[in-house]
Amino acid sequence: MTDQKKLSSLPLYEAITIAAQAVGEVLSGRSLTEVLDELEPHERPIVQSLSFDALRKWVRSHELIKELIPKAPPPEVDHLLSVAIPLFLRSNVDDNSYATHTIVDQAVKACSEYDKTMYAKGLVNAVLRKVSLMEKPAEGEKAYPPDPIPMFAPPWWRANLKRNYPKAWQAILFSQAKRAPLILRVNQRQYTRTEYQALLSEAGITSTPIDEVAGIVLPGALVLGAPVPVGELPHFYSGAVSVQDAGAQLAALLLAPKAGELVLDACAAPGGKTAHLLELAECKMTALELDGERIGKISGNLDRLHLHADNVKIVRGDASKAAWWDGALFDKILLDAPCSASGIVSRHPDIPFLRREADIKSLQQRQRAILSQAWKMLKPNGLMLYVTCSIFPEEGEEQALWFAAEHSNAVRLGAPGQILPTAVNDGFFYALFKKNGP
Ligand SMILES: C[S@@+](CC[C@H](N)C(=O)[O-])C[C@H]1O[C@@H](n2cnc3c(N)ncnc32)[C@H](O)[C@@H]1O
Known part of the structure; x- marks a missing residue:
């Protein structure tokens, strides 16, 4: 496990201050990656570690805040406590080497960065001291037993999981609160x-x-x-x-490209799966991506792997339209569609804080538009693999059933379907279709 103390030379109070601000940004709707990308290189490792833990341990830290502060504290104090409390939590203690008094002192100092009143400082001091005692191992207890904490999820998200995975939904939330x-x-x-x-x-x-x-x-x-x-x-x-991730490594293996085949990676950035396809075979690859910023990452990845050659075209375009297409039909298409990312929460703990219920419907429409358009670009007998890193059936099995019902020339072949997150893999959905006739 990463030792947070070794992550940077940034004083802890500064790191806590920046991480608490990052948490505030996520709660107002910004992606954590975007916020972290704005940091100085020396700030990033420790702030990322603290803010990720704040979001992963949100449920537990807010149980403690509720228990110890009857009236909800102001947002800044809440965010600061949500960064500092995980430093004491049993499941985290092995990973940080800060002494209790250091965490308390530094968190109080972080408080004075924005609030000169004694109220906030006193509150933070008192809460953290109490938490440190509550989380201390018992007399003679050497190892810290794992302290299972479920991942935060808004009510509609929990209801979705409960409805679709009546036996597994809690295990999913517990596994997503752990560091991947x-x-x-x-x-x-x-x-x-x-x-x-x-x-x-x-x-x-x-x-x-x-x-x-x-x-x-x-x-x-x-x-x-x-x-x-x-x-x-x-x-x-x-x-x-x-x-x-291990779950993502299935994509290229299921599509199994062969040398010389025309392959489309329809939603390609940052190029992880494009690269894997090219590692497996020297196919003629079109890596398509809509996002002008993300597209640059594809060539960076391929360059590092020595895979960027004449057989690879990186194209900016919209996979739900044909405007970018030269009309040559593909042998194989990988469609790693934009989705809620509900399967990769342990690597992106801001996702449950950012998504809204209405997003699922609009993502479903976008996925359908891309599926239908991509199918038109596939050769007879060609293969198309539909992938999402989601665990919501609206973006997985429901889409596969809709697609097969809408396209009479689509034959569904063997592929894993819904994969739930475990200790070694994120959650993914895979459906493989063969085009039977034109
Ligand atoms: C799940 S990510 C792809 C990850 C990538 N396959 C990998 O393994 O590294 C989905 C990508 O699709 C892109 N995208 C979204 N809508 C698109 C569209 N209509 N056409 C092409 N790309 C799109 C997003 O910008 C994003 O980069």
Whole structure:
């Protein structure tokens, strides 16, 4: 686990102040990635760690705030406490090496950054001292037992999960409140998984293979014993390995491109799956992306992996329209559609705070528009893989059923369908269709 103290030389009170502001921004509707992207490089690691934990431990910290402060505190104090309280929580204590008095002092100092009154400082001081006592291990208790905390989810989100996963919904929320492990995909053009594990081991990095997800064999997946900065991964910058969740590694394997095939990655940025497809075969790739900023990340990724060659076209365009298309039909299409991202909450804990119920309906419409248009660009007997990183059936199974009902030439082939998040994979939906006739 990452030691938060080692993450930066930024004084803790400054980090708490910036993280509390970041939490405030998320609550007013901004994506945390966007907020973190504006930080100075030396600020980012510690602020990211603190703000991610604030959102992951939101449910527990707000149980404690409610218990200890009968009248809801002002928003700034609430945000500051939601950053500071997780530093004491049992499930986090092993990861930080700050002494109790340091956390309290620094949080109080952070308070004076915006509030000169004794009220806020006194409140923060008192609450944190109480929390530190409540979370202390009992006499003689050495190890901190895991302290399961469910992920925050708005009522409509919880109702959706409860309705669709009556047995698993709580386990899903508990698993999404945990920090996601760092998972790698070994570039098998350069190393086998065993060879790369040996390199990791020489560098003092422990790893374990992930052999399969949902019955699909993953030849290149490794989970690290503890996350490290990518720069410390052997030969990362020469393309030996990529960071990619195990559930996401199914996409290219299910589509199984062959050399020379015309392949469309219809929603491609930042290019994780484009790269995997190209690692598997020298296909003729069109990587399509609508977002003008995100599209730049595709070539960066492909350059690092030495996959950016004449067989790859990176195109800016809208997959729900044909304006960008030259009319050449594709053998295979990967449609990794824009979605709620409800399956990847452990890596993006701001998502349940940002989404609104009405978003699901409009995402469903966008997904349908892209599905229908992409289908027209597929050769007879071609394959199209529909993927979302969502666990809402509105974006998964419902879409697959709608698509098959609307397109009489679509044959649904074997693919895992809904994959729920676990300790080693995020939540994804996969449906594979073959075009039967024109
Ligand atoms: C789930 S992400 C893709 C992740 C990518 N496949 C990967 O593995 O790295 C979806 C992407 O689709 C893009 N997008 C959204 N609507 C689109 C559209 N109509 N046409 C093309 N791209 C679109 C988004 O900007 C976003 O980059």
